[in-house]
Amino acid sequence: MTFDRKERDAIEAWVQKARPRSGVFFRSVSYQYMDPETVLSGKGTMLYGGRFASVGTAAVYLAESDAVASHEVTARKARLGGAAQISLDKYPRIVFSVEFTL
Amino acid sequence: MGAITSHQNLVVWADPSVLAEAKNTFSTFEAAVRPIPRTCRSRDLPKTRVSIVYLGHSEPQKDHASFLECFKSPKVGFLLFYMPHHSSHLAFRWGQMVGKDCLEKTDWAFNWQHVKQILRTRNVLAHVISNEHEDFDLAAARKRLGLTQEQVAKALKVAPRTVQNWESGIGTSQMPKKTQDLRELLSLMDEFVIAPKEQEWLQTPLSALHNRKPMQALVEGKMRDLIVEFLRLREGQPV
Numbered sequence: 001m002t003f004d005r006k007e008r009d010a011i012e013a014w015v016q017k018a019r020p021r022s023g024v025f026f027r028s029v030s031y032q033y034m035d036p037e038t039v040l041s042g043k044g045t046m047l048y049g050g051r052f053a054s055v056g057t058a059a060v061y062l063a064e065s066d067a068v069a070s071h072e073v074t075a076r077k078a079r080l081g082g083a084a085q086i087s088l089d090k091y092p093r094i095v096f097s098v099e100f101t102l
Numbered sequence: 103m104g105a106i107t108s109h110q111n112l113v114v115w116a117d118p119s120v121l122a123e124a125k126n127t128f129s130t131f132e133a134a135v136r137p138i139p140r141t142c143r144s145r146d147l148p149k150t151r152v153s154i155v156y157l158g159h160s161e162p163q164k165d166h167a168s169f170l171e172c173f174k175s176p177k178v179g180f181l182l183f184y185m186p187h188h189s190s191h192l193a194f195r196w197g198q199m200v201g202k203d204c205l206e207k208t209d210w211a212f213n214w215q216h217v218k219q220i221l222r223t224r225n226v227l228a229h230v231i232s233n234e235h236e237d238f239d240l241a242a243a244r245k246r247l248g249l250t251q252e253q254v255a256k257a258l259k260v261a262p263r264t265v266q267n268w269e270s271g272i273g274t275s276q277m278p279k280k281t282q283d284l285r286e287l288l289s290l291m292d293e294f295v296i297a298p299k300e301q302e303w304l305q306t307p308l309s310a311l312h313n314r315k316p317m318q319a320l321v322e323g324k325m326r327d328l329i330v331e332f333l334r335l336r337e338g339q340p341v
Contacts, residue, residue, distance in 0.1 A: 028338035031212070044337040048330045051340050061340050072340045079310035079341060080294070080331060085303040087296045091212055092190055093338075 022101035025062035026069040031091040039096050066095045112221075113150045115169075120158030127156065127186070127214075142168045144175035151179040152224050154217070159187065162199045170199055173208075180224055181208045184217050215289075238281060241269045243288060247320065248304060257320045258284065283325045290332040 042058030053059040063069035116124035
């Protein structure tokens with residue numbers, strides 16, 4: 001892939017803007033993954049893959065707010081048949097908040 | 103089941119109304135099953151590493167307060183509440199009674215698999231020779247999914263004759279391995295699909311399956327796609 005000068009400048013400017021990320025982020029998990037010690041292990045993604053990670057890559061997906069974390073769960077539920085057919089009430093879920101500074 | 107436990111390790115407590123049920127459930131463990139006493143002092147409690155409170159359908163009573171209070175004693179290593187019927191409301195009410203003080207040494211289990219898992223991590227279960235596959239009824243599973251023997255054969259990637267044999271209990275040595283995904287899928291369906299809607303769900307095109315029906319996906323040998331989608335739901339992974 002090649003870029004012209006204008007594009008290179010734009011990329012350069014974009015890279016300059018990059019800053020280390022920090023803050024509080026959220027993750028909603030079912031009771032099987034509730035152990036606080038393993039909630040950041042990334043094993044699930046390693047085994048089953050994820051949106052931005054292929055199988056074999058340990059990764060943890062976090063959301064910017066607890067509402068977004070819950071929304072992701074609802075979206076996945078919708079893909080599997082929605083509230084009319086799928087219920088998440090059988091087991092408790094928990095939303096973890098994770099604070100990090102890179 | 104080859105569950106090896108010892109008396110010192112495991113005591114099961116149950117409300118007198120569900121005592122027989124608890125004895126039956128834990129009959130394969132060498133556990134002492136005891137009724138929950140009306141009044142309790144911590145010196146009456148046996149020294150155990152793990153205690154299980156079998157809740158059955160029993161609502162928390164006032165009598166149970168002193169019993170739960172005793173478990174705050176340092177003599178008690180770990181307390182597991184086992185509620186086999188998935189009632190989060192009941193779990194919540196018991197949880198309120200247990201309170202925050204006991205939080206660190208208590209856990210909840212809502213199915214038998216989870217109980218075994220917890221006992222294994224606590225080294226109470228020395229080893230378990232799983233006989234789950236022996237109990238697995240392929241014909242019943244097939245009928246539940248509304249599939250023919252030929253369709254199940256395709257789903258499991260075996261010959262139709264093999265399915266016929268397995269259903270009649272012939273040559274089942276490979277069955278546990280080959281039906282592993284199917285068993286996993288059925289338990290995930292138990293967890294997530296609303297039971298009365300199951301048949302309807304099997305016939306509904308899902309966007310998770312590129313608008314194919316779960317039943318179609320099964321027959322096309324895409325069982326893993328469905329399993330992974332459920333597991334990602336458990337994990338709260340973004341779409």
